Amino acid sequence: MEDRKIIELFFERSEKAIEESEKKYGRYCHSVAYSILSSDEDAEEIVNDTYLRAWNAIPPQKPSKLGAFLAKIARNLALDRYDARRKERENLAFELTLEEIAECIPDTSRISVSDEVALRDAINSFLASLDEKTRVIFMRRYWYMLPISQISKLSRESESNIKTILFRTRKKFKEHLRKEGIVI
Amino acid sequence: MKESKDIKLAKALGLADEEYVAEAEPKRKISKAATVIAKKTLIAAACVACAALLAVAAFRMGPRFPYGEHLATEEESTTEAVEILDIADKYADSPYYETIMALENWNPDNAISSGGFILDSAGSSGESSKYIEVTDNQVDGVIESDIFKRTESHVFTVTVQKNASVGFDLYIYAYSIDKENSRRVAQYKVDIPLEGGGYSFELTNFSTPQMLLSDDGRTLTVLVYLYGKPTANMNDYMKSISETAVISFDVSDPSNITQRGYVKVSGSLNTARRINGSIILFTGRSVWRTDYDRPESFLPFVDIDGEFEFLPQEDILIPDELTERMYAAVTVIDEDTLEINGMKAYYGYTGIPYVTENMIFLPYSYMRVTEKDGESEHKAMTDILVLIYGSNYLMKYSKFTVTGAVKDQYSLDCHEGILRVVTSTGVEAGNSLSVDVVGPKNMVTNANLYCISLEEYKVVGKVIGFAPEGETVQSVRFDGDMAYVCTAEVATLTDPVYFFDLSDPSNITYTDTGVIEGYSTSLIELEGGYLLGIGYGEGGMTLKIEVYSEENGKVVPFSTYTREKCSFSESYKSYLIDRESGYFGLCIHDYNTGGRPEYRYLLVAFDGTQLVEVQDIQTDDNVSASLTRAFIDDGYIYIVSKAFFQANSINK
8 A cells, every 4th residue: 555545544543554554564664673672572562562653643743754754663662672671682783783873973862852953954964965875875784773794785795895884984974963063 | 761872872863864764775675776777677678579569560650769768868867957957047147156056066976085073283382471272283373272271370161051941051161270279260151142144043962162262361262053043933954054153252350251242154163273363263064955045055154243244156166076065164263353354165175174374275085087998987086275364364375186085184284385195095996985995806095195395386296005005094193304104904903104204205215113903093293203193902992002113214113001991082182192291191981890881081101111001080971082181280180071170180
């Protein structure tokens, strides 16, 4: 079903909206959550919570890309779940990804609404400045939290190339944030 | 439960637009370009099949339609050409037509990372009766802005702090320098000009301000980034702009600070220099969301009490090939009156400026694409724009082009009329490039050194490819006729350090240390022919401070100090460099605690025989290593950061 029609179902408060979202984006959201939690059970719970959150958000929100909208919710929920259970179930591969991105992004512990706007602006202007290949690799690593090996296969680049592209882009990201007035 | 910092950091990237999330969805196993080609091929194949079926009656059907592939290509190119023509038509009469067309035709594939900007400079021993230098300036007498400054008796810091509502305030703090009796003597809330030109401005949590202090210690100038949103619609972040406020204060009585005046310039704060009563301000602005009907979205300007005075086109320089939709603005401001005595803007010149007493060197690194044997070959190049300036003028002098990209301000140095430049090079067939890449076998990554005569406008000496293949420049230090360069293959964490004799640019000689574990991100010349390197040891999470000595024209490791399991800032300004006392320090994020990592200030000493750790002091956890400073005065180390100030007696 088209996204537009699924969103119409949300607006009509029809539970078929959840059914259609599950059909179209269930596996997608599951994989986003799984890459963070490394547990099918936890990922499944996250996906169910995602639909609940989406149900409460639409309306009034009307996302232009429903899949990405749901994936964002799933990602944030998975990050929260991971943080809460970190001591019991550490995902070493995910921890390494967090360390990498921590080099670039400033501490948001005291972020206000206006700061989030400035940061969103800066992040998106940076992404816009990248060529498509680099941007996709960057997002797959730090948004989708995929391992290097998987990114390598998807992009048809060697793992060594992927690592150096990421290293280079992190440095560029850091420099971009600094130029936008966001100091690390 | 309180959210962990790194989880918050991961969530921050969740602010990316949904189109980028969708674009990177993992199920897309082939690139978009390949998908388009595949689709075109299918269309072409289908058209061929149709044409074959119709072949029998073809002569009765009139003209054949072109293959689908060609049709798609023609449609796409026609559409693109029409869009560009529309903008060219619409703004044909605009005085900023040149700028608009350059922004429309920019080529991001040839952009290049110029490396991180380091708010640091080399040693300056300059002292005045009032003002005491705390910043290790690259050029004596050219004072670099920083987050703190001091006089003989007081220290000033400036910081942004959250207020009771949802915003931030800017505070100046003054502390007395009095050993264990040191105390805060003033906390001054700055009155920020927040409205103007239809925009409401605000400080942000990322507005790290900088400051400059006059030689007599009486005038403090604070520089701070302001984020502006349209007053008519504060949620329209797509129309946001940025400005840098330059605010002057009388601090002749540190306990009674008074605000004098201000001026605002477009762009985010980059850095500033103070020399001979003038402030040279460097700001930068990304212009990725341009609306040519809103000049403030893409043109540099000065904000005079809410009225935007845009820079004329003649004062805006556009390079032949624009690869970055950003401009760097250079503004000369009178330190006392804040009058603007000159302003120029340079699109694409986003590199780190190197500033001498009367010249400014702005590097611009980009990709040059040539065809060789049927393949595209990319080559990193750097244009260096040279400006001359004075208290009431700023003008272009010359431009030089070298192969490779410049890492930071220390990669440039002017000595006796010769500009020396160190670059990293790399060539990769068929792909876009960055000079930090250690890539596939067909790419050559290396380093070059150039000597350029500023009077004869030509290269008078050079060394091409002096590093092992695959290595890039990590740190450079010039010292008169000598130069030290550390190159490294970052992925393997090994480096040699090169020593160049530049006394005769036409006959440059050099030696190296051979491969050493780790690499230096900063090199500092010391007394007695020693060289200090600060950087990474084996393993990546290890701090390595190493002293090198020169023996028989070679640079050899002399003494090494390492600290494992810690991170630190590569920002040169964050290092304490006290050559006179032999003390060197920096703030580290220490993971050796076994629990939560701590920020600590590490002080080491070199007495001519070895490097030893002198002190390890716990500092404030609310600041980062890059924003922590320290200085030594009469047997005490004073650690300064934002609203944190601590005095410790130095261990004997």
